[in-house]
Amino acid sequence: MSKDLRIKSHVFDDAKRAPNRAMLRAVGVTDEDFKKPMIGIASTWSEVTPCNVHIDDLAISAKDGAKNAGGVPMIFNTITVSDGISMGTSGMRYSLPSRDVIADSIETVVGAENLDAVVTIGGCDKNIPGCMIAIARAEVPSVFVYGGTISPGFRNGEKLDIVSVFEGVGKHNNGDISDSELHGIECAACPGAGSCGGMYTANTMATAVEALGMSLPGSSSNPAESKLKAEDCREAGEAVYNLLEKGIYPKDILTKKAFENAITVVMALGGSTNAVLHLLAIANAANVDITIDDFDRLQKEVPHLADMKPSGKYVMEDLHNVGGVPAVMKLLLENGYLHGDCLTVTGKTIAENLADAEDLAEGQDIIHPLSNPYRATGPLVILRGNLAPSGAVAKVSGVKVKRHTGPARVYNTEDEATLAVMNNEINEGDVLVIRYVxxxxxxxxxxxxxxxxxxxxxxxxxxxxxxxxxxxxxGTHGLVVGHIAPEAQAGGPIGLLEEGDIVTIDSEVKEITMDVPEEELAKRRENWVQPELYKKGVLGKYAHNVSCSSKGAVTDYINRDDQ
Structure with missing residues (x-):
């Protein structure tokens, strides 16, 4: 083994490091191993969610790959939380902060243990950006592996997923389905391991990371409970060793053009609004200049091609069966939508990786042809106006309404708003506003x-x-706008909105406005009292450190201008 590979492990060479070596011997490291690079395998395994329940075995596969390649792999763990389980409860407040806890914990272990490289394996939504933020900060050769998508459930011949259950609650409240039918949907929706099946946040971010070049081709669409997924992990262990040999670091891969590729693929597949938040945060950690203006620019250029849930019919496993994300990327590359010269974790470029990729299967109807796209422009639309001066994000795939004007129905908590909906107090034409969240x-x-x-x-x-x-x-679809910035807590105009104010959302001119004169807003601003920030524990730390959502809701200080 060449000493050139021992980037950080050389700290164990001299005599005074005998105590350090003694500790490592207790976990199985030998004299010969001290000559090899030490490779971390960051696992998000947990029994709290089906997204991650299988990742312990995947971590072992990655460890085997790294060991066979010539490294000394060591598995360590970080947290995960289940968005689906916490949804609609106070627990959902911990979801986005968990992204930073994951990033901080992986960065801490890689730095403290002087690891030479790292493979991260993530499943549920915040695992993926959390792992990627850590990779960008740690600055050692790295590969991300996605734990994979869940298979769809079936009931009465219909494909189901977790969103089917949430929508079933509304149907049940409306009297459209019975108690037993709702229970049947609940029992069938999630049949095994893997992340939520549609083009929801986990699959969106896994796809984005593959497009960034930070995971191996196919990693984002290979299902969780397939043999291919274990192979992904083994090959990732081998790949990270190859990166060490070639001296390829995340900074060599995470370029502005790579982020443009990621945004392009997310737009084409109709990904989650959370992609805006998370890609901004990853770019911030990588010190790459990406803003919401880049999303706005590419949204105008990239067609939406995928007929996938939540607004469409198909799930990620269906896409895998017709060629997966590599086939979609190949289509986009051949038609000039991707930067083919971007480097990836294979040590090759995007174009080189896709040269041997299969084309989309003949006769498939999941990915529309470029001549007949699902939508001519991307579905993630950046809105601005006097209600959101710093921007807001709407997902318009499947939404036929281009412009909506109506009276504001204003609530300061989700619970209050949900009660109003369940009690049939919200009417057609209303603009339901949930703020201070x-x-x-x-x-x-x-x-x-x-x-x-x-x-x-x-x-x-x-x-x-x-x-x-x-x-x-x-998993959300419908006439929705999120990430309104500045937020109410920070004095944003959404905090000045009053019951009955007329609000207009226009996705074609990309505006979100309230019909309130500036003089009236000035009076309201004078009377506005900022609520006290939360102070306790993780959420308190987060509240006092987090940036605006239009900056990615980041908690570190790279490229920050809001602190």
Whole structure:
């Protein structure tokens, strides 16, 4: 083994490091091993969610790959939380902060243990950006592996997933389905291990990371309970050793053009609004200049091609069966939408990786042809106006309503708004506003899948606009706008909105406005009292350190201008 590979492990060479070596001998490291690079395997295994329940075995596969390649691999763990389980409860406030806990913990272990390289394996939504933020900060050769998508459930011949259950609650409240039918949907929706099946946040972010070049081709679409997924992990262990040999670091891969590739693929596949938040945060950690203006620019250029849930019919396993994400990327590359010269964790470029990729299967209808896209432009739309001066994000895939004007129905908590919906107090044409739930105000910027799904289930998904300074799940669809910035807690105009004010959302001119004269807003601003920030524990630390959502809701100080 060449000494050139021992980037950090050389600290164990001299005599005074005998105590360090003694500790490592207790976990199985030998004299010969001290000549090899030490490779961390960061596992997000947990029994609290099906997204991660299988990742312990995947970590072992990655360890085997790294060991066979010539490294000394060591598995360590970090946390995960289940967004689906915490959704609609106060626990959802911990979801976005968990991204930073994951990033901090992986960075801490890699730095403290002087690891030479790391493979990270993530499943549930915040695992993926958390792992990627850590990779960007740690600055050692790295590969990300996605734990994979869940298979769809089936009931009465219909494909189900977790969003089917949330929407079932709305149908049940509306009297459209029985208790037994709702129970049947609940029992069938999640049949095994893996992350939520549609083009929701986990699958969106896994796809984005593959497009960034930080995971191996196919990693984002290979299902959780397939043999291919174990192979992904073994090959990732081998790949990270190859990166060490070639001296390829995350900074060599995470370029502006790589982020443009990621945004392009997310737009084409109709990914989650959370992609905006997370890609901004990863770019911030990598010190790459990406802003919401880049999303706005690429949204105009990239067509939406995928007929995938939540607004479409298909799930990630279906896409895998017709060629997966590599086939989609090949189509985009051949038609000039991707930068083919971007380096990847294979040590090759995007173009080189895709040269041997299969084309999309003949006769498939999941990915529309470029000549007949699902939508001519991307579905993630950046809105601005006097209600969101720093921007807001709408997902318009499947939404036929281009412009909605109606009276504001204003609530300061999701619970109050949900009660109003369940009590049939929200009417067609209303603009339902949930505020003081942003990064600082939540604190934690909770997702609103529960209430948005209830609206869809009650037949109001495109008849009531739902606005928030919080977030939406990747499973949300309908007439929704999130990430309104500045948030109410920070003095944003959404905090000045009053019951009955007329609000307009226009996805074609990309505006979100309230029909309130500036003089009246000035009076309201004088009378506005900022609520006290939350102070306790993780959420308190988060509230006092987090940036605006338009900056990615980051908690470190790289490229920050809001502190």
């Amino acid at each position: 942003g990064p600082k105000g939540g604190p934690g910027m909770p997702e609103m899948l529960s209430i948005s799904a209830i609206l869809v289930g009650k037949g109001l998904g495109q008849k009531v606009a739902l606005l928030t300074d919080g977030r939406f799940s990747g």
